[in-house]
Amino acid sequence: MGRNDSDRGDLRRFENLTFDDFRRMAKDPSLTDAEKIGFPDSYRLGKEDIIYEDIAQKLTLLQDRGRVVVDIGPGCGALPKRLLEVCSQQDHKLVFIDSREMLDQLPDEPFVKKIAARFPDCPDILSELRDRVDVVLSYSVLHYIFSEANIWSFFDHALSLLAPGGQLLLGDIPNISKRMRFFSSEAGVAYHQAFTGDDSIPRVAFNRIEHDKIDDSVLLGLLSRARASGFDAYLVRQGSELPMANRREDLLVERP
Numbered sequence: 001m002g003r004n005d006s007d008r009g010d011l012r013r014f015e016n017l018t019f020d021d022f023r024r025m026a027k028d029p030s031l032t033d034a035e036k037i038g039f040p041d042s043y044r045l046g047k048e049d050i051i052y053e054d055i056a057q058k059l060t061l062l063q064d065r066g067r068v069v070v071d072i073g074p075g076c077g078a079l080p081k082r083l084l085e086v087c088s089q090q091d092h093k094l095v096f097i098d099s100r101e102m103l104d105q106l107p108d109e110p111f112v113k114k115i116a117a118r119f120p121d122c123p124d125i126l127s128e129l130r131d132r133v134d135v136v137l138s139y140s141v142l143h144y145i146f147s148e149a150n151i152w153s154f155f156d157h158a159l160s161l162l163a164p165g166g167q168l169l170l171g172d173i174p175n176i177s178k179r180m181r182f183f184s185s186e187a188g189v190a191y192h193q194a195f196t197g198d199d200s201i202p203r204v205a206f207n208r209i210e211h212d213k214i215d216d217s218v219l220l221g222l223l224s225r226a227r228a229s230g231f232d233a234y235l236v237r238q239g240s241e242l243p244m245a246n247r248r249e250d251l252l253v254e255r256p
């Protein structure tokens with residue numbers, strides 16, 4: 001079995017995880033930090049810097065000073081630790097919202113508040129932070145909300161946090177429509193063949209129900225909802241060097 005085959009097996013192992021699965025994985029000493037947040041090591045290790053830079057290009061207020069930053073679902077990998085360093089340097093206040101088990105893996109700092117909750121089931125912090133947050137980040141989280149909870153409620157509550165001028169990034173969203181467009185292309189076939197090490201053609205079917213998978217209609221619906229609620233919203237590409245840029249994209253919202 002080649003490296004790519006084993007990666008694919010690993011990815012399947014991390015499909016359809018729930019909030020409670022993540023709680024359990026956070027405490028499992030046999031897992032690496034990347035595995036605790038649902039990624040095979042090959043998808044994250046050594047790539048955190050380019051992922052963070054891609055995020056920072058979109059969330060420009062992170063380069064400002066003295067802002068309020070919220071990370072919904074930070075997990076316990078290198079990304080929240082990098083965010084923590086930036087917030088320290090830039091004098092931001094940082095709020096992490098995730099399970100107690102995940103939050104326990106992250107360092108405690110005076111400028112960091114940890115809220116152990118399943119967003120948006122945290123009424124106190126929602127009312128405390130309403131209209132006050134400059135940067136909201138939720139990276140590689142939305143697809144778990146889509147299959148397990150109410151994506152609209154999650155989105156509306158995340159929007160409600162934004163201060164005027166504030167920015168929200170729902171990042172690293174797997175889009176099954178984008179994936180199918182890619183695997184129907186020449187580039188996608190070549191990618192698949194390099195992945196499998198044979199000359200098979202990837203199977204793509206556009207006309208079937210994709211249970212629990214986000215597609216164009218979901219992302220365009222979220223975009224419309226944000227715009228109808230008074231926000232500017234954009235679907236934006238990931239840098240091509242990011243590990244899953246051919247099938248994932250980001251949703252960026254700004255409050256005018």
Ligand SMILES: C[S@@+](CC[C@H](N)C(=O)[O-])C[C@H]1O[C@@H](n2cnc3c(N)ncnc32)[C@H](O)[C@@H]1O
Nearest residue numbers: 022037038073074075079097098118119139140
């Ligand atoms: C795939 S990990 C992503 C971690 C991190 N954002 C990253 O990209 O490195 C998903 C994280 O979202 C958290 N999560 C899932 N549903 C959540 C919810 N409703 N509220 C807060 N955190 C949630 C999980 O506990 C887990 O830590």
